[in-house]
Amino acid sequence: MNADLKAAARTALACLDLTSLNDADTPADIDALCRRARTAHGDVAAVCVWPRFVAQARAALPASIKVAAVANFPDGALDVQRALADIAAIAQAGGDEVDVVLPHRALLADQSTEVAEFLSEVRFASRPLTLKVIIESGELGTTERIAQATRMALAAGADFVKTSTGKTQVGATPAAAAVMLKEIAASGLPAAGFKASGGVRSVADAAGYIAQAEAALGAGALNPQRLRFGASGLLTDIESVLSGADSVASTAAY
Numbered sequence: 001m002n003a004d005l006k007a008a009a010r011t012a013l014a015c016l017d018l019t020s021l022n023d024a025d026t027p028a029d030i031d032a033l034c035r036r037a038r039t040a041h042g043d044v045a046a047v048c049v050w051p052r053f054v055a056q057a058r059a060a061l062p063a064s065i066k067v068a069a070v071a072n073f074p075d076g077a078l079d080v081q082r083a084l085a086d087i088a089a090i091a092q093a094g095g096d097e098v099d100v101v102l103p104h105r106a107l108l109a110d111q112s113t114e115v116a117e118f119l120s121e122v123r124f125a126s127r128p129l130t131l132k133v134i135i136e137s138g139e140l141g142t143t144e145r146i147a148q149a150t151r152m153a154l155a156a157g158a159d160f161v162k163t164s165t166g167k168t169q170v171g172a173t174p175a176a177a178a179v180m181l182k183e184i185a186a187s188g189l190p191a192a193g194f195k196a197s198g199g200v201r202s203v204a205d206a207a208g209y210i211a212q213a214e215a216a217l218g219a220g221a222l223n224p225q226r227l228r229f230g231a232s233g234l235l236t237d238i239e240s241v242l243s244g245a246d247s248v249a250s251t252a253a254y
């Protein structure tokens with residue numbers, strides 16, 4: 001097993017938001033998710049669930065593993081009342097982090113003033129929780145729109161800018177990550193972070209984003225304060241890489 005791939009697997013594990021956001025998720029599914037959050041190789045950074053499961057996840061996990069939940073998810077409507085209601089539910093249930101979907105269709109319709117107001121209200125309502133803004137880069141499509149959404153999220157005070165909900169055709173891509181990381185670096189904000197999500201399935205995928213984050217933000221950013229992976233299916237490959245088994249998903253790339 002390649003030593004670089006193992007190092008990438010360790011970073012990906014420490015930075016993983018272990019995610020379950022299926023419509024049919026049950027309390028038993030969330031119990032199983034929380035059990036998986038503590039592996040023989042170390043703990044994930046956070047679990048990411050629907051707001052209705054926050055209290056359950058918080059009770060099942062040590063404080064060192066954060067509980068994140070989604071708001072205005074997955075559609076990203078320009079509906080601040082709905083986002084604020086989600087955030088209030090997450091906070092009241094003891095959640096640590098909010099992953100909110102930016103109203104990307106409104107941005108594409110040039111309603112940037114309304115989107116900025118939405119982000120500002122969301123930031124105000126979610127303090128002191130960590131805020132990740134999902135820009136849905138695959139729907140925004142162009143470099144200019146992805147850069148604009150990233151700048152708007154950072155200007156509003158987002159702690160992380162996140163690529164995707166995982167519910168659209170195009171999730172995280174290296175091209176979108178490059179645009180977002182460039183904007184994060186250019187912002188000069190020393191604590192702003194990047195989250196790759198949507199279709200990140202292998203350690204080889206994660207290794208590419210880790211290399212991009214290191215190039216843009218420096219080696220000091222390769223930790224859960226600055227880098228996250230949001231993924232429902234990545235942990236299996238991380239565990240197989242770290243246990244030394246041949247990883248079907250990752251060996252091809254190394």
Ligand SMILES: O=C[C@H](O)COP(=O)(O)O
Nearest residue numbers: 165166198199230231232
């Ligand atoms: O927020 C994270 C995404 O929903 C996860 O997407 P995924 O199921 O493609 O890993």
